[in-house]
Every structure is written in structure tokens, then in C-alpha cells.
Amino acid sequence: MPLLRMPPPHGGKLVDSVVKNKDRAEKLAAGCVRFELKPTTDAKGVPIRHVYREIMSVCYGFFSPLEGSMVREELERVLKERRLLSEWIFPYPILFDVSEEDYKALGVKEGDRLLLTLKGQPFATLDIEEIYKIDPIDVATRTFGTPEKNPEVVRQPFDDKHPGYVIYKFHQPVIFGGKYTIINEPKFKEPYDRFWFPPAKCREVIKNVKKWRTCIAHQTRNVPHVGHEMLMKCAAFTGDVEPCGGILVNAIIGAKRKGDYPDEAILEGHEAVNKYGYIKPERHIVTMTLWDMRYGNPIESLLHGIIRQNMGCTHHMFGRDHAAVGEYYDMYATQILWTKGIPSFGFEAPPNEVDYGLKILPQNMAEFWYCPKCGEVAYSETCGHSKEKQKFSGSFVRGIVSEGIFPPNVIFRPEVYKVIVKWWKVYGYPFVNNKYLKLKAQELEVDVPPLEIPKA
Amino acid sequence: MPHFIGVIIDEKRMEKIKGTPLEKEIKDMFGGALKMIAVPIPEEKSKEVLKAFDKARIDSRGYIEDVPVAFRRAVFEEMIKAKSLNIIDNVLARISEIQEAAKKEDEYIPPPEVE
Ligand SMILES: [Zn+2]
Numbered sequence: 001m002p003l004l005r006m007p008p009p010h011g012g013k014l015v016d017s018v019v020k021n022k023d024r025a026e027k028l029a030a031g032c033v034r035f036e037l038k039p040t041t042d043a044k045g046v047p048i049r050h051v052y053r054e055i056m057s058v059c060y061g062f063f064s065p066l067e068g069s070m071v072r073e074e075l076e077r078v079l080k081e082r083r084l085l086s087e088w089i090f091p092y093p094i095l096f097d098v099s100e101e102d103y104k105a106l107g108v109k110e111g112d113r114l115l116l117t118l119k120g121q122p123f124a125t126l127d128i129e130e131i132y133k134i135d136p137i138d139v140a141t142r143t144f145g146t147p148e149k150n151p152e153v154v155r156q157p158f159d160d161k162h163p164g165y166v167i168y169k170f171h172q173p174v175i176f177g178g179k180y181t182i183i184n185e186p187k188f189k190e191p192y193d194r195f196w197f198p199p200a201k202c203r204e205v206i207k208n209v210k211k212w213r214t215c216i217a218h219q220t221r222n223v224p225h226v227g228h229e230m231l232m233k234c235a236a237f238t239g240d241v242e243p244c245g246g247i248l249v250n251a252i253i254g255a256k257r258k259g260d261y262p263d264e265a266i267l268e269g270h271e272a273v274n275k276y277g278y279i280k281p282e283r284h285i286v287t288m289t290l291w292d293m294r295y296g297n298p299i300e301s302l303l304h305g306i307i308r309q310n311m312g313c314t315h316h317m318f319g320r321d322h323a324a325v326g327e328y329y330d331m332y333a334t335q336i337l338w339t340k341g342i343p344s345f346g347f348e349a350p351p352n353e354v355d356y357g358l359k360i361l362p363q364n365m366a367e368f369w370y371c372p373k374c375g376e377v378a379y380s381e382t383c384g385h386s387k388e389k390q391k392f393s394g395s396f397v398r399g400i401v402s403e404g405i406f407p408p409n410v411i412f413r414p415e416v417y418k419v420i421v422k423w424w425k426v427y428g429y430p431f432v433n434n435k436y437l438k439l440k441a442q443e444l445e446v447d448v449p450p451l452e453i454p455k456a
Numbered sequence: 457m458p459h460f461i462g463v464i465i466d467e468k469r470m471e472k473i474k475g476t477p478l479e480k481e482i483k484d485m486f487g488g489a490l491k492m493i494a495v496p497i498p499e500e501k502s503k504e505v506l507k508a509f510d511k512a513r514i515d516s517r518g519y520i521e522d523v524p525v526a527f528r529r530a531v532f533e534e535m536i537k538a539k540s541l542n543i544i545d546n547v548l549a550r551i552s553e554i555q556e557a558a559k560k561e562d563e564y565i566p567p568p569e570v571e
Contacts, residue, residue, distance in 0.1 A: 259511075259522075370486050390485055395513070395521035396462070400490075402525050402561075404568035405466050408489030417570075424567040433562055 004214050004240045004314050006203065007359035010306045011065025011088045014199050018059050018182045022451075025183035029125055030454045032115035033108055035098070037123070039255075039441040040170050043160075046434050047441030048255050049167045053290035054094055055116070055124050059182040060198035062289050062307050069096035071130040071177035079142040081346035082302065087356040089346075091302035092294060093139055096126055096180075097172035103131075114176065121448035122184050129178035140168035144296055144328070150344040153298055153333035162328060163257040164294030186446035192253070195267050197287040202248075203312035210285065212245030216315035216363060217308035219323065220251050221293055223261045223269035223420055225412050227368040227392035229278055230377045235317040236283070238363045247284045248313050250304075253445060254292035257325060259398065260432045263288075263445075265423040272415040287311065290445065297322055297329040298337040302351055302358075309360040317363045338362035368392070370410055377410065401430050459502040460519045463532050465491040476539045493541070494519075495531055501544045508551050509558065524558035525565060 019025045037055075039047035057063050065088050070078065074085045075093050084090045098106070108114055114126045144165055145154040158165040188196050197205060206212050216239075218232050237243045249270045253263045261269070267286060274284040289307050294300055300323035308316050322334035330336065339362075341347035341354075352358045367380040369389040383389070392411070400407050407417055424430040427439075465473065465482055470491065473479055481493045497505065502520055506512050511522045530550055534543040547554075 372484070372487050375487060391517070393515050393517070393521065395515055396519070399462070399521055399523075399528070400464060402565055403464060403528060404566070405464050406568070406570065408486055410486045410489050421567055421570045424565075428564045428567075430565060430567070435563060 001240065004361075006206065006213075006215075006312045007309050007314060009061070009064050009199065009310045010358060011086065013065070014061035014310060015058065015064040015067055016061055016200065017067065017180060018185060020185065025122075025451070026453055028113075028181065029115045029122055029183055032113045032125065032453075033106055034115045034117055034122075035102070035106060036117045036120065040097075040167065040172075042166055042170055044434075047437050048163065048170065049292040050255070050441060050444065051096060052118050052123065052444065053254050053292055055180045055182065056186070056290045057307075058094065058180050059124065061310055062199060063090075063094065063303075064199065064306075064310050066090060066094060068094075068179035069126065069175065069177050070094055072132045072175075074177070075134070075139070075175075079139070082299075083346065083356070089302065089351055089354070089357055090306065091299045092296070093143060093168070095134070095139075095171060096176045096178075097134075098174045098176065099172045100174060102172070103174040108176075115453065118186065118446075119444070119448050122451045122453050123186065123448055124180055124182045124184075126176055126180055127178045128176045130176075132175050132177070133173050134171070134175055136169050136171045136173060139171065140165045143168050143294075144299065145345065150342070152342050152344055153330045153336060154328065155330055156328055158328055162295065162326060164296050164300075167292060167294060184448060184451045186448045188446050189443075191264055191268055192288065192445045194271075195251070195286055195288045197285070197311070199310040199312070202287060205285070206246065206248070206312045210246050210282070214239050214244045214314040215246040215248050215312065216244040216317060217304070217311070217313040217360070218247055218249045218317055219304050219308075220249055220266060220270060221256060221260055221323070222394075223265050223412075224273055224416060225392050225397055226377055226410055227370075229273055229413070230368045230379075231317065231319065231365055232273075232284075233279060234368075234379060235315075235363050235365050238315055244315060245283070247279060248308065248311065249284070249286045250308055250311065251286065251288045252291050252293045253288045254290055255437055255440065256293055256432050257295070258432050258434070261420065261430070262423050262427060262432060262436055263440075264426075265420050265430075268419045268422070269416045272413065272419050276413065276415045278413055293323065295323055295325040297324040298333040298342060298345070301334040301337060305351060305358045305360050305362075309358055313360055315361045315363050317365055319365050320367060335364040338364060398431065457518065458496040458498050459514055460494040460496055460517075461523070461528070461531050462519050463493045463495060463528060463535065465493060469532060472536050476536075478535060478539060478541070481541060493535070495535065495541050495543070497544050501548065504548055504551075508555060524554065524561050526554045526557035526561060530554050
């Protein structure tokens, strides 16, 4: 077997739809109808998504080769076969949705260019190729699957307790399909600015700064406890003739479900792992992707594969209950997808063995627990003391944290725990709650610099 | 099979337990890095706990998790008062007071002092 190299971007070429020349930006947007972007909210008015995150991820190439909001035919293809019209696999509907009232008020038609403003400033344009209507509940249901249609992995019908289902359910019914272009680059605020490595830059850093030939991606929506740290360390022994050169942590930043940690704590918590040498920075980098997590287990794992291949990783770790919440999917759904495929979702074979598929290699991992007999954090498929095991259950760890107990070194590294407390003090709460979601939807991760657009 | 409420015993709580019959109930977790007392809860009572708190659930070890801090605190207080683990009725007697305190926990939990 030849030595592994950085795979090409998904679709062959990274999307770069960010206009940096001010004159060009002004020309592109001159005379366009303006529309101020706003968050998607749930039945109680709590923000659960902001389309600006999708526009950023598309235009900076995280979702390559996707270039914008999907037209109807593409949406249908994605829901049926998880493929774009260009054949490349893609898991989720990505849609620019507006309400009937906004549609009427805008008075735009197919062929028009819309100027999207964010925090009152020009941010991006959308070239409207097609205007059509969706039934959001139908899109939500088909996005995640049903026990009848997807019996391989769906165990119970999706409902209002599933945050990803709710995101699609509360999409507005009018869709503008078409290409996005960012015309005014937002500026990331602290601490996000340190973790912003769009795919082109990330590939550059991996190649020329870190000098990693191989690199394994770690998906996270969590502040890392020692179980996560061991997963990263052990999964990184995968590679070819030697372990992977580096570990790329990619945190999903956006509206999350209540009980997850605030984004700032997730990023700085992972950063503390390398800052204090638990995994030295020469072998570890913390990055982020803007995305309001859909918690779609196997479906989400496809998006993770796309993002991290675009960022330049050779491998991707997938755990049990990957990107999951509740018991909607089989706990091994992601691993089934990446070892056998899931025909009902369009995969007769794993996503890296089909045409127009992914090049990133899956590394399916089981579980890490603390074993008092081994006296260490042990791998579930290695340690023979399953009776004595002590699991890093998320709810158990949340219990310790919310009681304000300083966790022992085998659960959280002290420096990582201090990051949790730092952001706890800022928000008066250690976890995501409604107040945090509302504040986040207002403040966002970015500010948008002022830009004057000529009237015509 | 009974369920359990795991009460973590930190240094402050340890002082209140020393010399009482509760001391022998202390279990080591994570190689002794964490001390815990598992309070058994008969199944029909654990149903009442789940009913009282919508986020509460039983995890794979049979422990009731994702309960409010106020509930865990009440379990510890009753345990100290009675010097026994047979206290779930005393806790359930206070349930409306605990639910009231728990409501505030959705908005604010005081951060610990960590240097
Ligand atoms: Zn063992």
C-alpha cells in the first residue's frame, strides 16, 4: 500500500465564494433588494439556527462542492439519495428559507440578486435561481428517516424532542435556491478568531506549518473529559506505516441543545488539552465549523466526513452514538454506514467506497471507560473488566459539574475544568440554556464591518 | 431492581459524614479519586422522581441522572438528618419546594470558587 497523502477536496476543488475586493463587492451588490438575516426560532421563540452559519460554511468551502441554497430538484435528490445534482454525495438539505410575508414584502423573482445583511451591514448576496415552496415537516421527516423507510438504523420516529428535526420543522416555507457569495468578510470575536481555519488555510497549515502527512479528525460538541482525550490519543495510532501525524479537533459552533456546553468553553477546553501538554500542540490543533448541529448520527457523520476531508484530514474518528441525541438511531448507525453502507439512505456501500464519494478514511471506535482494576482509562474492546467499569456518562459528568464539585484528574484535567468555570462565570450557567441561545443569536460569533453599497 | 441516586461526597460533605453510620456506605469511584454514596430508590419511588423532573432519566447503570442540583442537595441533607439511606420519602415530602428551587436552576447555577 502506498503512503497516504492529503486527499483532494470533496468534489475536486474547494469552493471559495468570498469577494475580498471592495470595488467588486460594491458592484455585485449595487441596487439589490436588501434582506436582514434572522434566526430560526422554535415554538417557544428560542433561536435554534442562524442561516448566516450555513452561508459562511458554504462560501469558505467547508461544504464543498456545495455553492449555495439548493434548488428543488437538488433538495429532492439529497433527500432520496444524499447526492447533489453534480453526483457528489451530500447529506443535508441546505436551504435559504423565508416566510410568505417576507417573500411578499421583498417582491423578488427568479433571476434577481438579493443582498443579505447581517447585524445591519451588507454581508452576502444570493443569486436567486429558483423560488419554490416546501412542507417543512415533510423535509424534517425525510431528512432523518423513519423506522419504516430506513429500518436498518432508525429505531423510533423523529419528534419535537430531536433538535435537528425541530430545526427543519421550523424552516420557513418559501425557499430561494441559488448561489451565495460573501461580499463583506465578518470579523470573528474572541475566542472564536483563534480557531477559524477555513479549508484552504487549514490545508496550508497542515502541510506547511504542522507538516503532517496524515491527520485524523475528531468531531466535537463537548468540553473534552479524559475519556475524549484517550479516544483522541488512541485513535491517532491509526495511520499507515506510522501513527497519524496530527489530530485535528473540529468543533461544531452554533445553536446547540440545552445541556451541551457553551461554544466558548468547548473551544478553549480542547485548546487546554494541548496548551497544558496532554496532547502536545505539535500534534494537535483546535478548529471550528459554523453549523447549527442537526444531531443526525449517520447523516451528520457524512457532513463531518465532507468538512474534514475539505480541511485536509486523511482519517476521521467515529464513535458509538456519533453526533446523536436520544435513541432515534441505532447506537452503531454511523459505524454501520461506514462499514456496510445504508441502502435506504442511498448507500449500497460505505461512503468512501462509492462513486463521487469521500476519500477520508473512517476509524470507527468503541468506548473508553475508567477501569479500577486496570487502574487506567481503558478501551472497551480491550479491557476485560466490564463488571468493574465506570463510564464517563455525559449525564454523570454534568451532575458533578453542576454541583460545583472539582472533578478528579481522571475525569477532567484541572485546566480543562477551569475553562468550564471561566465561561460559567460569564454566563451564570455551565451549560447551554435558553438565555445563552438568545444571547448567542443576538451577538453571533462575528461582527460585520460597515460597508456602503451604492444605490444603483 | 432498585434504582440509585449517586451522591458525590467531597471534602465538605465528608466532614458531616465522619463518625456516622453513613461512613461505611462510601464507595470509591475512579480509583478512589471520587467518593460516592449510592442511595437506593425503590422503583415505584424512582417513577415519582422522573415524574417530578422532566429532564431526569435512568442511565445504563440504573442511576437516576439529570436531576436538579436542588434535588441532590436535598438527598444529602435528609441523609445527614436521618443518618440513614432510607430517606426517599422525606425527600419526596419536600418535592414542591425542590421543584421551586429547580426552576431557578434553568437560569442560574452559582459558579464554584476555583483559583
Ligand atoms: Zn480493566
